[in-house]
Amino acid sequence: MSHWHKDCDLKHCIPVSIHGDDADSHRRRNFMIVTFGSLLSVGCGGFFDTRLLCYCLDNSRAVPSTVATLDMWVVWSLLELQVGHYMDVDPWGQPYPPHASGRSGSICGPWRFIMVCHKGDEKYIQKVYKTSHSAVSKNVCILCDASCEPSSELMYTRHGVQAPHRRTLFSTQEFIQKIVGVHTWVRLPGFHISFIQHDWLHVCDLALVPESAASALVELVNEGYWGDAGTADERLRRGYVSFISACKRAKVRSRGVVFSMFLRFDGTIFCVVCVCFFFSG
Numbered sequence: 001m002s003h004w005h006k007d008c009d010l011k012h013c014i015p016v017s018i019h020g021d022d023a024d025s026h027r028r029r030n031f032m033i034v035t036f037g038s039l040l041s042v043g044c045g046g047f048f049d050t051r052l053l054c055y056c057l058d059n060s061r062a063v064p065s066t067v068a069t070l071d072m073w074v075v076w077s078l079l080e081l082q083v084g085h086y087m088d089v090d091p092w093g094q095p096y097p098p099h100a101s102g103r104s105g106s107i108c109g110p111w112r113f114i115m116v117c118h119k120g121d122e123k124y125i126q127k128v129y130k131t132s133h134s135a136v137s138k139n140v141c142i143l144c145d146a147s148c149e150p151s152s153e154l155m156y157t158r159h160g161v162q163a164p165h166r167r168t169l170f171s172t173q174e175f176i177q178k179i180v181g182v183h184t185w186v187r188l189p190g191f192h193i194s195f196i197q198h199d200w201l202h203v204c205d206l207a208l209v210p211e212s213a214a215s216a217l218v219e220l221v222n223e224g225y226w227g228d229a230g231t232a233d234e235r236l237r238r239g240y241v242s243f244i245s246a247c248k249r250a251k252v253r254s255r256g257v258v259f260s261m262f263l264r265f266d267g268t269i270f271c272v273v274c275v276c277f278f279f280s281g
C-alpha cells in the first residue's frame with residue numbers, strides 16, 4: 001500500500017490525541033488539565049507517560065470565556081502542526097506581534113501531526129463542547145439521541161449492538177448543527193465526530209464500579225448477610241465495619257465513606273448507596 005495520500009505523505013504523519021481531565025478537587029481547588037501526545041508512543045509507558053501539557057487551569061480563576069480562549073490557541077496550534085508551517089496570524093486572523101520575528105517556515109521538516117482523538121471525562125467534554133448533556137439530563141449523550149426517559153425507545157440502558165439509540169448516532173454535520181455549533185474544536189479542518197472519546201477510566205471507576213458494588217451490597221443486605229436484625233441501613237453499616245476490618249487485614253487504606261442506603265448526591269453521580277471503593281497503598 002502506498003504511503004501517499006493525495007494531500008500528504010502518511011509516512012510522516014503522527015496521530016495525536018488530546019486528553020482533558022476536569023479534576024474534581026485538589027485541596028478543595030478544581031483544576032482542568034489538558035495534555036496531548038502521540039498515539040504511536042510505545043515503550044517508556046506509552047501515551048500516558050509521554051504526553052505533554054497544553055494547559056492546567058485553576059477553575060476558580062476562570063471566567064466563562066477562559067476555556068474557549070485557551071482552546072482557540074490549542075486548536076490553532078494543532079492546525080499549525082497539521083499543515084507543518086508556522087502561521088503568521090493569531091487564532092483570530094490578526095497579526096500577533098510576539099510571533100512577528102523568527103517564527104516562520106516549517107516546524108519539523110516533513111513531519112505532520114494530525115489530531116485523531118479528543119478524549120476526556122464528562123465535565124471536560126461538557127465544558128469544551130458547551131453542552132449540558134449528562135447522565136441525569138433528558139438527552140444523555142452528545143453523540144446520539146439516547147434518552148434517560150424509561151418510556152422512550154431510545155432509553156440509554158438498552159445495550160448491545162442492536163440497541164435502538166445506536167441507530168441515531170450523529171454524523172459530524174448533525175453533531176455541529178444539533179449539538180455544539182461552530183467553535184474551537186470543530187473548526188479544526190478534518191474534525192470528525194469519531195474523534196470524541198469518553199474516558200473509560202472515569203466511566204468504569206466513577207460510574208460502573210460504584211453502581212455494581214452498590215447493587216451487590218443491597219443484595220447482601222436483603223439476604224441478611226450481616227444479620228437480619230435492625231433496619232436495612234443498620235445492617236449495611238455492619239457490612240461497612242466488616243469492610244474496614246478486611247481493609248486493615250490487607251493493609252489497604254480505605255478512602256470510602258460509610259455505606260448508606262440513603263440517596264446521596266456526590267459530585268455529578270447519583271448512587272442509591274454511596275460506596276467508594278477507592279483504594280490506595
Ligand SMILES: [Zn+2]
Pocket residue numbers: 141142143144145146165
Ligand atoms: Zn450515544
